C-alpha cells in the first residue's frame with residue numbers, strides 16, 4: 001500500500017501551505033488514527049490510515065478531475081499577472097494541488113474545459129495521435145453555404161495548413177446562423193480559422209463535447225463539478 005510522509009500527504013491534498021502545515025503539525029492539530037502526530041516525517045498509509053486536521057478527515061486522492069464551464073472573458077492559463085485565469089475560479093485547496101487546464105479555449109470561447117492534476121491523463125487526451133474529437137457550437141455572422149459541409153469534410157486551408165476533415169452541420173440557417181463542427185485536432189484558433197476559410201466569421205463559440213463527454217448543461221458559465229467515474233473512463237480509453 002502506498003506510504004507517504006505526513007507533510008507531503010497534506011501538501012499533495014492541498015490542505016494548506018508548506019509553512020501552515022508545519023505549524024498545524026507542531027501544534028498537535030493533525031492526528032493519525034486519532035493520535036496527535038507531531039513529526040512531519042511520520043509515514044502515513046494513504047489507504048488505511050485516518051488522517052484528520054482539526055478533527056476533519058482528509059480523504060486521500062491521487063488525482064482530481066473537474067469539468068468546468070469556462071465563461072467568456074477569462075484566459076486558459078494557470079496564472080497571469082494581469083488577467084483572470086480559469087484557475088481563479090477554483091478554491092485554494094484545489095489550486096494548491098497543482099491542477100491545470102487540459103488544452104486551451106480562447107478568451108472569448110466558453111464551454112467544456114477539463115481541469116486536473118493528472119499529467120499523463122492530460123497528455124493522452126491532448127496527444128495529436130489520438131485525434132480525440134471535440135464538438136463546438138458557433139454563432140456565425142453569415143451562412144457559409146451548404147458547400148461548406150463538403151469543404152470541411154475534405155479539409156479546409158487555414159493558412160498554409162490543411163485542417164483534418166471535420167463534420168459540419170447547421171442547427172439554425174438564419175437569425176442567427178448556428179453551426180456545429182466536430183474537429184479532431186486543436187490548432188490555434190482552429191474553428192475560427194476554419195469558418196474564415198469558407199467566408200464566415202465566428203461571433204460566439206462554445207465547446208460542447210470532448211470525446212464522448214458532454215458539457216453538463218446544468219453548469220452555469222464559471223461553475224464546475226468533478227467528473228463522474230463514467231466520464232473519466234470515457235476520457236481515459
Ligand code: URA
Nearest residue numbers: 106109189190191192
Ligand atoms: N477553436 C477556436 O477558434 N477557438 C477556441 O477557443 C477553440 C477552438
